[in-house]
Amino acid sequence: MLFSPLQIRSITARNRIAVSPMCMYSSVEGMPNHWHLVHLGSRAVGGAGIVMTEACAVSREGRISPMDLGIWSDEHAQALQPVVEFIRQAGAVPAIQLAHAGRKAATAVPWLGHKPIYDQPHGWMPLGPSPIPYANGYPPPLEMGTADLKKVVDDFSAAARRANTAGFEVIECHMGHGYLLHSFLSPIANQRRDDYGGSLENRARLPLQVAAAVRESLPQQLPLFVRISCTDWVAGGWDLAQSIQLAKWMKEVGVDLIDCSSGAVTADSPIAAAPGFHVPFATAIREQAGIATGAVGLITEPAQAEQIVGTGLADLVFVGRGFLDNPYWALHAARKLRANADWPVQYARAVGVPR
């Protein structure tokens, strides 16, 4: 099953393995470069069905760090085109994750300490639902007003339009990991008293407006994914029951798949990470909201991935660090599972896999 094609709307992936979005922090002013071509391209050569970019900022202020990839102008989209084209030529579906970092924006890249830089010359003030800092050392974000909320919806919608122009065939909106849209969902970060805070309907309003606007700016045949944190792992925070309701609403506005992750709305939430630990969330949402799901998180073994997809626990698996460790993770998985997967014609004979 792992190597059976997955069709969503008019797009068919050759298998149910997606490269999970992973920040490379290797851009200047959001522009892609040779790193992105080789990094994403080699995972497409390595047999993944879907190759998704890292979190791609929909606006300058929505970057996690000054070195994030971005798509806030047509020049960004144009520069992404060769990357998209290569992924497609290598047989994978090119996908992009659209993101706004919210109150977790304006930090140094991980290898320079990942500390907030809002008060430095190259920094900026992060935005959020309420002036509650993410963690010690982070500033209280600027509380977003009506114009800011409208700008976020417009930015996501324009970014999706550009992504489509660049040739991406799957668009994912990042609504997890404590970034802007998750911070609206979670009562831990959102204590607004207007239409965007309080009840679940209100906290879900901005994420749903974004999803609806993105759906509208895409052609009908292209799938739309949404990544969520299914729980904050904190009492009084976001949880699975709310995720299931959100998934039902997302389905109504035209979202096709929920990519199930968790946590990261606070720096000190105790995440119970273990092999496949998000799979039960993906299964519950799939069954109770009636929407396709992807599972991510410590899916490292081909047999484990096969079991998840083959027994209907999720429709697809996202593999992150496994693909950093081995760009050919998917081809090696096929070999282990004795499944058919096409090695690149340039390599096949030499490694003893005739095509």
Ligand code: FNR
């Ligand atoms: C990530 N992750 C991540 N998630 C996301 O939604 N957008 C992103 O840009 C990133 N960036 C990122 C960078 C790096 C270096 C890592 C290791 C992770 C999370 C990632 O997509 C995935 O959900 C987790 O890594 C768990 O899956 P694995 O790695 O256990 O397969």
